[in-house]
Amino acid sequence: MSRGLPLPRLTLGLALVAALVALSLAALTIGPFPLSVPEALAALFGAGEPQSQLVVQNIRLPRVVAALLVGAALAAAGASYQTLFRNPLVSPDILGVSAGAGLGAVIGIFLSLPVAFIQLFAFAGGMAAVLLVMLVASAVRNTDHVLALVLTGVVIGALAGAATSLLKVLADPYDQLPAITFWLLGSLASTTTTDILPALPAVALGLVPLFLLRWRINVLALGDDEARALGVEAGRIRFTVIAAATLVTASVTAVAGVVGWVGLVIPHIGRMLVGPSFARLLPVSAALGAGYLLVVDTLARTIGEVEVPLGILTAVIGAPFFVWLLARGRRGWS
Amino acid sequence: MKLEARGLSIGYGRRLVGRDLDLEVAPGQIVCLLGPNGCGKTTLFRTLLGLIPALGGEALLGGAPLRRLARAEIARRISYVPQAHAPPFPYEALEIVMMGRTARLGRFAQPGPGDRTAACAEMERLGIADLAHRDYSRLSGGQRQLVLIARALAQQAPLIVMDEPTASLDFGNQSLVLGEIGKLAHAASRDGQGVILSTHNPDHAFALGAEVVLMHDGAIHRRGRPEAALTAASLSEVYGVPVMVERTPSGRHVCLPGPGA
Numbered sequence: 001m002s003r004g005l006p007l008p009r010l011t012l013g014l015a016l017v018a019a020l021v022a023l024s025l026a027a028l029t030i031g032p033f034p035l036s037v038p039e040a041l042a043a044l045f046g047a048g049e050p051q052s053q054l055v056v057q058n059i060r061l062p063r064v065v066a067a068l069l070v071g072a073a074l075a076a077a078g079a080s081y082q083t084l085f086r087n088p089l090v091s092p093d094i095l096g097v098s099a100g101a102g103l104g105a106v107i108g109i110f111l112s113l114p115v116a117f118i119q120l121f122a123f124a125g126g127m128a129a130v131l132l133v134m135l136v137a138s139a140v141r142n143t144d145h146v147l148a149l150v151l152t153g154v155v156i157g158a159l160a161g162a163a164t165s166l167l168k169v170l171a172d173p174y175d176q177l178p179a180i181t182f183w184l185l186g187s188l189a190s191t192t193t194t195d196i197l198p199a200l201p202a203v204a205l206g207l208v209p210l211f212l213l214r215w216r217i218n219v220l221a222l223g224d225d226e227a228r229a230l231g232v233e234a235g236r237i238r239f240t241v242i243a244a245a246t247l248v249t250a251s252v253t254a255v256a257g258v259v260g261w262v263g264l265v266i267p268h269i270g271r272m273l274v275g276p277s278f279a280r281l282l283p284v285s286a287a288l289g290a291g292y293l294l295v296v297d298t299l300a301r302t303i304g305e306v307e308v309p310l311g312i313l314t315a316v317i318g319a320p321f322f323v324w325l326l327a328r329g330r331r332g333w334s
Numbered sequence: 335m336k337l338e339a340r341g342l343s344i345g346y347g348r349r350l351v352g353r354d355l356d357l358e359v360a361p362g363q364i365v366c367l368l369g370p371n372g373c374g375k376t377t378l379f380r381t382l383l384g385l386i387p388a389l390g391g392e393a394l395l396g397g398a399p400l401r402r403l404a405r406a407e408i409a410r411r412i413s414y415v416p417q418a419h420a421p422p423f424p425y426e427a428l429e430i431v432m433m434g435r436t437a438r439l440g441r442f443a444q445p446g447p448g449d450r451t452a453a454c455a456e457m458e459r460l461g462i463a464d465l466a467h468r469d470y471s472r473l474s475g476g477q478r479q480l481v482l483i484a485r486a487l488a489q490q491a492p493l494i495v496m497d498e499p500t501a502s503l504d505f506g507n508q509s510l511v512l513g514e515i516g517k518l519a520h521a522a523s524r525d526g527q528g529v530i531l532s533t534h535n536p537d538h539a540f541a542l543g544a545e546v547v548l549m550h551d552g553a554i555h556r557r558g559r560p561e562a563a564l565t566a567a568s569l570s571e572v573y574g575v576p577v578m579v580e581r582t583p584s585g586r587h588v589c590l591p592g593p594g595a
Contacts, residue, residue: 086423141347212441215436215443225416228383229383229385229412230433230434231405231408231409233406271424276424277425277426
């Protein structure tokens, strides 16, 4: 009576993997140059017409991989933060990682740097913002540490946002400003294999500690005092989770730009499926996030004459869904 | 395993809540801490659990200074029952109980079948086995409190600290939880476990037959057997209202607001 769907764990896992494979395959066939499933498969493994191979291997596959990676990373970071901060309204950017990454990328665009540097700046900006938040929060001694972290995150995020706005005012309105706007709304339109390669190991490196510490992160959802009384070094685990989630979020933000809502909404669907236990929530959220962003990105490149930025679609889909969650009005947000 | 406070000063930062507290919970002993709101009961417990540092004096666990022990080492020696609360997410009651096993797991480990069995056994013992797969956040206050007690038992520590386990419960649930605590404390006492709990109701100290520590303004006002420590005079002084202690025909002690209250 407490859980959502009474699916056995293995069945659910297999269903999620099968759904991801099917969605990926479908995404490889869809586009201005339509392919059948056998054609797409052949092209993927280096057979069939050269043109199909080019489309699948150089254009669609990097996008599919990027969408899976970005969605999984954001949803995993969101699930971690919601459990860690004991709050279902928290998203991965609560500590300013997106605002910092946004500022970093905007500086790169403003200085007309090459793409690789813009990505590097975005990554560094995200990491620096959260590092600054943690330093400031640990200097604030006379209040609850978690509260200090969240409030400092809001402050640093606002400052980074102000700096971003200033650069938008100063930027060249014909060339740089559209690039800035597009980047801040998130897109995988120009993603290539070289963009994904550095992000893959960084995301993997961030997900490993989240997975290893999954039981302790669960216990932290009871609050610091209880977790410590149960033998968990709350401060150390929180630091590790923040560092790992920030690494993951900053890495994919550098590739995709600022994509909102995924990390906020997907963990709720995860909890509906498998309950709040973090050991199950983390992998399920990652899988759901991957599939969700793949669907959204495929929509983004097919529904209009021009590419629709990802952030717009995730908001358009996420906002009503969230209102529906609110309207269900259940305590516990399961 | 003995828990001791020697000349302990407690408080937050620079704000001193209590000073020169001497206290001992020996194996097999049940200690009941009483005192009005704000007298420092919770602060004392948090200090004894090592959750906040002592401002002076020393807290010793099995003879070792508490501040030298790692969190997991403390958790294997003292289990803690907080006041019933609701976490923000709908965990199953069994999951909450299994969290009591954390200090016995490796850093990266998950609880295994053995931990599950231990958790189920403790729920069985408290008569709440049927709640195992229920949503903890939707249980009644009394049921939640029993789940938290089961979690503390699953921790299998030689000492148990309970912070007002009957506060915020309705009359029926208070009796239910107190009854379980009574059984548990006496079983624990036979097994050489020490129990220290705080309560707002002096009747509970009589009911449990516990060793009493009566706190007032951050200091220990009286201690000893309930009949000796909890008198009309001491209770009236500490709580600031006239209190009478009466003996019912069935031989039980009850504390009542005195004449003029």
